Amino acid sequence: xxxxxxxxxxxxxxxxxxxxxxxxxxxxxxxxxxxxxxxxxxxxxxxxxxxxxxxxxxxxxxxxxxxxxxxxxxxxxxxxxxxxxxxxxxxxxxxxxxxxxxxxxxxxxxxxxxxxxxxxxxxxxxxxxxxxxxxxxxxxxx
Amino acid sequence: xxxxxxxxxxxxxxxxxxxxxxxxxxxxxxxxxxxxxxxxxxxxxxxxxxxxxxxxxxxxxxxxxxxxxxxxxxxxxxxxxxxxxxxxxxxxxxxxxxxxxxxxxxxxxxxxxxxxxxxxxxxxxxxxxxxxxxxxxxxxxxxxxxxxx
Numbered sequence: 001x002x003x004x005x006x007x008x009x010x011x012x013x014x015x016x017x018x019x020x021x022x023x024x025x026x027x028x029x030x031x032x033x034x035x036x037x038x039x040x041x042x043x044x045x046x047x048x049x050x051x052x053x054x055x056x057x058x059x060x061x062x063x064x065x066x067x068x069x070x071x072x073x074x075x076x077x078x079x080x081x082x083x084x085x086x087x088x089x090x091x092x093x094x095x096x097x098x099x100x101x102x103x104x105x106x107x108x109x110x111x112x113x114x115x116x117x118x119x120x121x122x123x124x125x126x127x128x129x130x131x132x133x134x135x136x137x138x139x140x141x142x
Numbered sequence: 143x144x145x146x147x148x149x150x151x152x153x154x155x156x157x158x159x160x161x162x163x164x165x166x167x168x169x170x171x172x173x174x175x176x177x178x179x180x181x182x183x184x185x186x187x188x189x190x191x192x193x194x195x196x197x198x199x200x201x202x203x204x205x206x207x208x209x210x211x212x213x214x215x216x217x218x219x220x221x222x223x224x225x226x227x228x229x230x231x232x233x234x235x236x237x238x239x240x241x242x243x244x245x246x247x248x249x250x251x252x253x254x255x256x257x258x259x260x261x262x263x264x265x266x267x268x269x270x271x272x273x274x275x276x277x278x279x280x281x282x283x284x285x286x287x288x289x290x291x
Contacts, residue, residue, distance in 0.1 A: 024190035028167070031188075049249065056221055060189055109258050110222035116257035 013041055013081040019074040022063030022093075030077060031056050034089075041081040047136045050117035051089060055079075057110035057117075058091035058132040065095030065130055086119075087136045094129035167191055170198045178209040178274055184216040187224030195224060199231035209241040211273045214251045225254055232264060241265075243273040 015037040020026055034055055038048045055077070062075040076092045115121050118134035168185035179202045187195055202210050212231065214220070228244070235242040243265045246252055255261040267273035 024188065028186075028188065028190055046249075049253070053219070053221065053254065056188065056219075060221065060223070063189070109225050109260075112258050113222055113254060117253075 013037075015077070015079040017078075018076045020059070020077060022075055024063075027056065027059045027063060030059060034077070034079060037079060038087075041087050042138050043087060043136055044139065047119075051087065051134070051136055054114045054117035054121070054134050055089050055091065057113050058089070058134065061110050061114075061132070062091050062093035062095070062130065065093045081138075085138045087138065089134045091132045091134075092129060168194055170194055172198055172202055172205075174207075175211075175274055177207055178211055179205050179207040180211045180213055180270065180274075182213045182216070186219040187217060187227070188219060188221045189223055192221070192223030192227055195227040196230065199227060200234065203231065203234045203238055203240060206238065207240060209243065209274070209276075210235050211243045211245060211267075211270065213245040213270055213273075215245055215247065215270075217246075217248070217251050220251045220254050222254070222258075225258060225260055228264070229260065241276070243267055243276070245270050245273045 015034060017030055017033065020030055031052060035048075035052055038051050043051065059075060059077065074094070077089065078092075079087070079089045081087050111123065114123070114132060114134060119137050120135040122131075122133045124131045124133070168183070168187065168191035170184070171182040173180045173182065181198055181202050183195060185191065199210075199212070210231070212228065217224070232242045245267050246255070247268050252261065252266075255264065255266070265273075265278070267278065272278070
């Protein structure tokens with residue numbers, strides 16, 4: 001439950017949910033927790049909406065990986081407010097990345113949404129799983 | 143046709159949904175307006191509730207109306223699951239020669255449609271009356287450039 005050292009230095013508020021079961025009901029519960037948290041960190045209303053939607057897409061994407069292959073696995077979400085003036089949400093799964101289908105469909109649209117809703121998004125697909133890092137700048141003048 | 147094409151678009155989690163967080167977050171009504179069928183979606187469309195939207199849209203297409211209107215005015219959270227349900231519904235409607243129209247003005251629904259480029263390929267109306275009449279007026283997505291997706 002302890003964040004890595006580089007996060008500990010700058011994170012001023014965080015929501016950590018590790019080992020989320022990938023089922024739809026659990027994802028809805030995490031979204032509610034994230035909504036309550038996001039309202040406290042100083043994001044604009046539009047960015048709160050974007051953060052909730054992008055984070056849900058990342059969770060859904062991770063849950064799909066977690067359900068593929070050899071049985072259910074778990075998903076981690078770590079949301080942090082950094083003193084550098086941004087909010088970061090990291091969603092990580094430990095499943096395998098499936099080949100892209102011909103029609104982008106559900107998952108393709110989810111990734112497009114993540115890239116467009118976050119101010120900055122990075123999607124790392126590795127052998128041991130997928131990590132989605134999304135950031136939103138805090139703009140106090142808004 | 144009662145069965146939708148493109149089953150590959152369905153997410154496997156839709157079948158693994160947990161009943162605890164499903165139907166109480168969404169209400170979907172199917173209404174007749176003359177030769178049109180209106181599907182009114184109220185609530186959140188996500189992994190837990192998206193299957194219901196798929197089912198109702200398939201039923202609406204199966205009813206073979208001249209026009210199918212999907213009213214999304216009361217949708218508060220619209221994910222890629224909802225976008226896919228909409229895309230499948232539109233595909234099935236077009237294949238059955240049914241005019242497919244969407245009512246949407248709120249950001250919760252317009253933003254997902256616009257950032258994925260889907261808004262450019264769907265007839266979006268600001269009110270149900272205009273959708274039923276086929277009167278585009280000044281569509282809210284007129285400034286959205288077409289994208290592939």
